[in-house]
């Protein structure tokens with residue numbers, strides 16, 4: 001009788017400190033600030049006759065590497081309807097919002113393919129980069145993967161992928 005299981009990964013290292021501002025409208029945004037974000041990943045699939053879903057080691061390393069790459073940076077959204085970004089030859093960014101100009105050095109900024117730097121969008125981008133085209137997940141027998149992202153204790157967003 002096939003049995004499914006869910007593995008939950010929420011290690012101490014699955015965290016990143018980053019800055020951002022949420023944009024609420026064409027004229028209203030937050031001031032620049034930061035959070036200590038944490039990440040939780042759950043994968044569900046069938047337990048094989050070897051008594052395991054699949055080795056979660058490679059996925060754990062990938063999650064931690066992504067958290068490290070998002071640590072100590074400032075996020076900007078590349079798809080905001082309200083914020084326009086210009087990059088110079090050095091990769092420095094000039095962001096235009098409601099008549100304001102915000103300048104960032106290339107070393108300090110991470111531009112994400114998101115409409116807004118929110119928990120919802122961070123979880124989505126994180127999850128989509130983990131899953132890719134889904135082939136590795138299917139190879140490893142993963143039927144469902146959930147990514148949750150928190151901006152602090154008790155405040156999470158969630159993103160889900162399911163094998164077709």
Ligand SMILES: Nc1nc2c(c(=O)[nH]1)N=C([C@H](O)[C@H](O)COP(=O)(O)OP(=O)(O)OP(=O)(O)O)CN2
Nearest residue numbers: 020021022030033035117118119120151152153155
């Ligand atoms: N739907 C969403 N709404 C808001 C988001 C979001 O990601 N999705 N984010 C924000 C801001 O980032 C804001 O900084 C979060 O503020 P806050 O809730 O105050 O977060 P804290 O970690 O500071 O939690 P405290 O409750 O203040 O301790 C707003 N809306």
